[in-house]
Amino acid sequence: MSEEIIKIEAVRKTYRVGAVEVRALDGASLTIEKNEYVAIMGPSGSGKSTLMNILGCLDTPDSGRYLLCGEDVSNMDDDAQAAVRNRQIGFVFQSFALMPRLSALENVALPLLYAGVSRSQRLSRARKALETVGLGERMDHDPGELSGGQKQRVALARALVTSPSLILADEPTGNLDSATSEEIMALFDKVHAEGNTVILVTHSEQIAAHARRVICIRDGKIESDIRQ
Numbered sequence: 001m002s003e004e005i006i007k008i009e010a011v012r013k014t015y016r017v018g019a020v021e022v023r024a025l026d027g028a029s030l031t032i033e034k035n036e037y038v039a040i041m042g043p044s045g046s047g048k049s050t051l052m053n054i055l056g057c058l059d060t061p062d063s064g065r066y067l068l069c070g071e072d073v074s075n076m077d078d079d080a081q082a083a084v085r086n087r088q089i090g091f092v093f094q095s096f097a098l099m100p101r102l103s104a105l106e107n108v109a110l111p112l113l114y115a116g117v118s119r120s121q122r123l124s125r126a127r128k129a130l131e132t133v134g135l136g137e138r139m140d141h142d143p144g145e146l147s148g149g150q151k152q153r154v155a156l157a158r159a160l161v162t163s164p165s166l167i168l169a170d171e172p173t174g175n176l177d178s179a180t181s182e183e184i185m186a187l188f189d190k191v192h193a194e195g196n197t198v199i200l201v202t203h204s205e206q207i208a209a210h211a212r213r214v215i216c217i218r219d220g221k222i223e224s225d226i227r228q
Contacts, residue, residue, distance in 0.1 A: 004070070005165055005197050006032040006055060011064035013050050013220075024050035025061070026220035032199065034165075037192040039200045039208035042217035049170075051217060052201045056089055056168050057081040069165050086114050090159030090167045094174035096151040098143040098158075104130060104150075105139040108158045115162060129157035133187055149180035156187060160196075167191060167198045173207055185210045 013025040024047045032038055042048040053059040054066060057073055060081070066074045073084055091097075098107050109126035117125070130139045133153040143151055152172060159167050169188070173181035189210055192198045200211060208214050209228075216224045 003034040004031055005034050005036075005068070006030065007065075007067040008054070008061075009065045011051075011054060011061040011066060013047075013054065013059070013061050023220050025054070027064070028217070028220065028222055029064075030215065030222060030225075032197065034197055035192070035195055037198045037210070037212040039202055039211035039214045040217065041202060041205075041208055041214060042223075043203075046217045047220040048201055048217045050220075052168065052170055052199075055166075055199065056091060057085045086111060086162065088165045090162060090164040092152070092155050092159050092167065092169040092172045094171040096143070096148075096155050096175075098151060098154060100143050103140050103142050104135065104146065104154045104157075107143070107154055108139075108161050111158060111162050125161050126157070129161040130154070132160065133157045147180075148176050149183055152176065152180075152184050153187065156184075156191070160191065165197065167196050168201075169199070170201045171203070172200065173202075173204070181207070 008028060008030045011025050011028045015022045015024055028051065040048050040051060054061055060076065061074055065072060068084065068088060073081065076084065099110065105123065105126050108129050109122040112122040112125060127139060130136055133156050135150060135153045135157065138146060138150060146154065173184050176184060185207060188198055200207060202208055213227045215222060
């Protein structure tokens with residue numbers, strides 16, 4: 001029997017830009033099950049970034065409901081959202097979002113510090129995560145000593161280290177050349193094959209082709225939802 005990771009129902013989100021109201025999401029509904037591999041696409045201003053922020057518990061909807069692993073997170077305060085993010089979601093960002101003064105190992109271990117895991121366990125799990133993404137030999141290097149592809153491997157290891165319910169990646173290859181992008185996407189394919197639920201937000205059809213399901217958003221509405 002399938003297990004729902006994500007269920008959003010009639011979600012709406014409006015922003016004010018000066019005197020203008022912008023409806024970023026307009027009644028979006030969506031279900032994503034465990035171990036799905038989903039790409040979310042749409043033109044600039046379509047609402048895909050807003051949807052990602054809501055799915056990642058970085059923002060809350062104005063109306064509608066969002067259930068994450070069966071828990072209603074629609075109206076949580078900031079502290080409760082932060083706890084859910086740390087427990088359930090691993091993020092990978094286009095900009096890598098690494099701490100420049102920390103080594104690769106320390107960057108990967110950081111979410112475990114917030115989760116209250118002991119230092120020895122943090123470092124052990126961080127080493128294993130770095131080895132999983134093929135960066136075992138660079139774990140003592142800081143981000144300034146790593147290539148773009150290596151930085152994104154560190155970011156992916158950091159996303160995996162808490163064993164989250166969901167990996168959420170926002171334009172994960174946006175700052176990488178095409179050859180390195182394919183290497184990173186091969187890693188995402190491997191992460192999915194090992195049983196993880198992966199959601200990619202991308203404008204690239206080439207990147208979306210790695211997913212098993214492509215959801216397109218336009219004008220705040222889900223325009224198409226295709227399994228491939």
